Amino acid sequence: MSSFRELEIWKKSQDFCTSIFRGTSPLPTNPTQFTILELRQLSVLLPTNIALAYQANSKADFIRFLDFSLGAAYEIQTHLMLTDQLDYLTTEQTQALQQEAHQIIMLITKIREEVKQIKYANKAVLFTTT
Numbered sequence: 001m002s003s004f005r006e007l008e009i010w011k012k013s014q015d016f017c018t019s020i021f022r023g024t025s026p027l028p029t030n031p032t033q034f035t036i037l038e039l040r041q042l043s044v045l046l047p048t049n050i051a052l053a054y055q056a057n058s059k060a061d062f063i064r065f066l067d068f069s070l071g072a073a074y075e076i077q078t079h080l081m082l083t084d085q086l087d088y089l090t091t092e093q094t095q096a097l098q099q100e101a102h103q104i105i106m107l108i109t110k111i112r113e114e115v116k117q118i119k120y121a122n123k124a125v126l127f128t129t130t
Contacts, residue, residue, distance in 0.1 A: 007050065009111060012104055013069070013104055014047040016046060016104055019096075021043070023093050024040060035083055039079040046073060046104065049072065050108075053066050062115060063112055070109065077101050080098050
């Protein structure tokens with residue numbers, strides 16, 4: 001692969017980021033709506049850190065960037081629960097976004113665990129484990 005843009009996990013996380021922005025676009029984004037602003041910022045971190053993982057110079061850095069993405073995905077799930085409880089989004093919208101987040105978490109976790117098992121890896125090997 002010549003670019004992070006070819007990675008399935010990057011594409012899914014980029015699509016998810018778009019879903020977050022579209023789903024929250026009718027909502028106010030003033031400073032009192034911190035949850036919506038944070039949700040959007042966290043969603044951008046998913047594809048960003050996956051792209052950074054792709055550019056990592058070591059297996060340790062690769063895993064670290066995936067960990068950042070994983071942490072952002074879990075934070076997103078928490079913020080989505082809050083948006084549902086505060087009725088910012090419909091339950092259906094929240095459930096759909098939660099499902100997308102869960103799928104991304106599962107993919108990142110799978111890639112991360114497979115890479116941890118590789119004794120020696122170069123960039124070409126890291127994302128081809130899935």
